[in-house]
Amino acid sequence: MAMVPEITCDMEYIYRDDDDSQFYEADGPNPKKGHLQYPDLCSGASLLEEDDIQLKFTSQPHRFHQTVVVVVAIEKMKHLNGSCAQLFRDNDLMNIFTSIFQEEPITFESCNIYESDSVFQFSSSQDCTIQDINQKCLTLSNASELKALHLNGYNINQKVIFSMNYFIGDIGSQKIHVVLCIKKNNLYLSCVMHNGKPTLQLEQIAHFPRRNVERRFIFNKTEINHKTEFESAEYPNWYISTSQLDEQPVFLGNIRGGQDITNFILDDLS
Incomplete structure (x- = not known):
């Protein structure tokens, strides 16, 4: 020196x-x-x-x-x-x-945290029940099919409790990303292509990952005037939907504000 x-x-x-x-x-x-x-x-x-x-x-x-x-x-x-x-x-x-002074090379090691197509990582969770704006509750049939129907005193226990898990998603995105799971059965809602059309299905997974979650399980949650929409992250402009008729399967639709219902009300149980 x-x-x-x-x-x-x-x-x-x-x-x-x-x-x-x-x-x-x-x-x-x-x-x-x-x-x-x-x-x-x-x-x-x-x-x-x-x-x-x-x-x-x-x-x-x-x-x-x-x-x-x-x-x-x-x-x-x-x-x-x-x-x-x-x-x-x-x-x-x-x-x-x-x-x-001696010049030395600078070695750069690439970071692979965001190299995967799926960048979603777990943030938090809440338990809730879900019904559409026509007061039809989401229930699980004996055939493990998600349906929407009106419940009363004798069948009120058919209402399913969802574990809604929040995930941090794409860098810079302002959307709220969630994964929906029927808590009792570990059944996760996912979106896949079936017969050339985006389709909603249930997948039973015992140990769901908390990071690098596949995009088919992700829904973009939007709240407007206490009403919630769930848009598929895998298939933009396709939404979790219910029919105007009772006891019909919940499905993935691409029409908002029409005959099909895409607005839901959540009851927080956390």
Whole structure:
């Protein structure tokens, strides 16, 4: 590490921040312009004798890179040999840097967190029941088929409880991503292509992943005036839908505000 020698008045360093180009001049240093002042470095009175340089600093503040230039240059000039009559040029400064510092390559290791097509990772969950705006509740039939029907006192226990899991999704996306699971049976709603048409189905999964979830399980949840829509992330503009008729299967439809119902009301049980 460079050692700062004892400060004397034999040498003066005054820097002008407003013009870096004035550090060296073609005609040599000018005491009136406030540059690094030094006598003949090769004379008998040279301040470089016995590898010592005397400095005097002004109170004027200096930028970091300017200070580095001065310190490195001084340390190098301590060991200069031969004639010093030649002016110090930009190339000389570059040679000082290359002789002191060693260039090393920077190794970049790619991150594969977002390399998968599915970037969804678990965030939180809540339990809830779901019914459409016509007050038909979502239930599970004996054939493990999700249906919507009106419930009353004797069949109210058919209402299924969903575990709605929230996932962090695509970078920059403002959408709310959820996975819907019938809690009792570990049946997950998913969207697949069947006979050339996006179709809603149930998949039983014992240990559902908490990261890198496949897109077919993801629904974009939108709430407007306390009503909720579930849009398929795999097939945009296709929504979980119910029929106007009672006891019909829940399906994936691409018509909003029409005969089919795409608006639902959630009852939070958490």
